[in-house]
Amino acid sequence: MTNISRRGILKGTLTAAAGIGALSVLPGMTADADAQVQKDASYDLIIVGCGCAGMVCAIRASELGLRPVIIEKMPSPSGNTVYSGGILLGVNTKAQTEQNKNTSDTVDKFYEDLMIVSQQRGDKVMTRYFAEHCSEALNWLSDSIGIKWMNIVTEVFPAYERSHVVDGPSKPSGSQLAKQLMQAVNDRRIPVLFNTKVVALAGTESLEVTGVKTVSKEGTKSFIARYGVVISTGGFHANNEMVTSQMGGWAANMPIRGSKIISGENFTLTRPFFPKFVNTDQFHAGPIHGPTGANPSIMVNYGILVTGDGVRYIDEVNTYVRVAKETAKTVKGNWAFIIMDSEPRGISTVEERFARYSRAKAPIYEGASIKELAAKANINATNLEKTVSEYNKAVKNKTAERLTPPNTLSAPRSVVKGPFYAIPFQGGMTATFGGPLVNVKTQVINTENQPIEGLYAIGNSVGGIFYDDYIVGAQLTSAAVFGRVCAEEIAKKRG
Ligand SMILES: Cc1cc2nc3c(=O)[nH]c(=O)nc-3n(C[C@H](O)[C@H](O)[C@H](O)COP(=O)(O)OP(=O)(O)OC[C@H]3O[C@@H](n4cnc5c(N)ncnc54)[C@H](O)[C@@H]3O)c2cc1C
Numbered sequence: 001m002t003n004i005s006r007r008g009i010l011k012g013t014l015t016a017a018a019g020i021g022a023l024s025v026l027p028g029m030t031a032d033a034d035a036q037v038q039k040d041a042s043y044d045l046i047i048v049g050c051g052c053a054g055m056v057c058a059i060r061a062s063e064l065g066l067r068p069v070i071i072e073k074m075p076s077p078s079g080n081t082v083y084s085g086g087i088l089l090g091v092n093t094k095a096q097t098e099q100n101k102n103t104s105d106t107v108d109k110f111y112e113d114l115m116i117v118s119q120q121r122g123d124k125v126m127t128r129y130f131a132e133h134c135s136e137a138l139n140w141l142s143d144s145i146g147i148k149w150m151n152i153v154t155e156v157f158p159a160y161e162r163s164h165v166v167d168g169p170s171k172p173s174g175s176q177l178a179k180q181l182m183q184a185v186n187d188r189r190i191p192v193l194f195n196t197k198v199v200a201l202a203g204t205e206s207l208e209v210t211g212v213k214t215v216s217k218e219g220t221k222s223f224i225a226r227y228g229v230v231i232s233t234g235g236f237h238a239n240n241e242m243v244t245s246q247m248g249g250w251a252a253n254m255p256i257r258g259s260k261i262i263s264g265e266n267f268t269l270t271r272p273f274f275p276k277f278v279n280t281d282q283f284h285a286g287p288i289h290g291p292t293g294a295n296p297s298i299m300v301n302y303g304i305l306v307t308g309d310g311v312r313y314i315d316e317v318n319t320y321v322r323v324a325k326e327t328a329k330t331v332k333g334n335w336a337f338i339i340m341d342s343e344p345r346g347i348s349t350v351e352e353r354f355a356r357y358s359r360a361k362a363p364i365y366e367g368a369s370i371k372e373l374a375a376k377a378n379i380n381a382t383n384l385e386k387t388v389s390e391y392n393k394a395v396k397n398k399t400a401e402r403l404t405p406p407n408t409l410s411a412p413r414s415v416v417k418g419p420f421y422a423i424p425f426q427g428g429m430t431a432t433f434g435g436p437l438v439n440v441k442t443q444v445i446n447t448e449n450q451p452i453e454g455l456y457a458i459g460n461s462v463g464g465i466f467y468d469d470y471i472v473g474a475q476l477t478s479a480a481v482f483g484r485v486c487a488e489e490i491a492k493k494r495g
Pocket of ligand 1: 048049050051052053054071072073074076077078079080081082083084085086087088174196197198199232233234235257258259261262263265430431458459460461472473474475476477479
């Protein structure tokens, strides 16, 4: 780390570029690389990563008259945003008012729901701010970016009509969100350096962050940030080594449900500045057919869940997050099956998921009898017949909660009406929840509980808000809420 003071940079009394050039980042960095620094640019804020959080921050900063740059290691936005369902959550947004939805909903109720899902372990101040400002962020996405929403739908939990799904031709809807944010970035002429990886942060001896060092095909460069560097790199779910050390090998072997290049730069870049890392063992998971990427989602609640040995292994009341984690952790080879009959066919969620499996060319096995189904799906037939028969008897006698394991769904579905289906799935990894702790101003907090001057983090790179699980839609919403906050806080520094 170099000894350049922020004041020195701002006044231009130091050749800041030379200072950053002295930063020893990669082994073998040559004098030529340092000379290159002289030509490099400075910006008001440098945003590392071009996902929902980074783009929202850049657009808001530009609206506030700041000069941001986004640096992205891939040729286009390539993080979880483009793989996401494009669902965001709001309480009494303009869109909800227009659609006459949920006028009885309140910020307090939303806050409580968020805390229930994080098992009361989410940062209370951040969560409260999130609940209070989500609607402002969603309204801004409509008004400033031109995002249109489909019909607002009810989330599985807590069954309020808060789910705003981005509308438009690109599927999944998260890619539509990314497309429109990218368009807004381009319309505002915000520079984006693609194919450029940030490999280190630059800073002073007193641990203020002052810029970044990048690597691209053109070589290495350094950039000065007048007011701040913003980490919006996502988490570390695709970093096998980090997942193994934080959660264990069972988690590292889960197929990845989203981006395969999100590899933990929220840790590696910030570590030299001694941030406080929190919730590092926490992550989100979901069911997936690994080889094809087909996602059965809440179909796991529509039948019984069995292993290849034909036995139930979990209470089907569990959310798909818990089902995915348990499947990966306890079921041989991380392969299980949803066994259901034809009764739920016709329900839109079920048909949508059957169609997804078909489009992805993922198998759904079908049999006129349980025996035939077991043979087709290569499940132990004797055990499966016994499992289904015992389960149906329990459902009929209303004793399903006494099965081992119990089924505590309030209205468990019996498996009696052929044809029968076996839908294979694995527990898949969605994203990690750990990272540098931030305060409500999005400043990264160090191990002495002080903000690190010049260092901000937003989106999925951050630790603190999410723990164990989230209400579907909360992560993109958080990226939008705190992406805006970050730009606004940095604008305050300019005065
Ligand atoms: C299948 C799936 C469905 C989902 N559905 C939803 C949903 O409907 N609603 C919801 O709220 N959440 C959803 N999520 C979660 C949500 O997608 C993420 O939380 C959110 O997109 C994170 O946005 P982000 O901007 O923080 O990071 P990302 O979108 O992951 O972007 C990070 C960017 O940083 C870049 N980067 C990383 N390191 C560097 C570096 N060193 N230098 C330069 N660039 C770098 C990456 O290439 C990437 O483009 C879903 C996730 C998945 C996987």
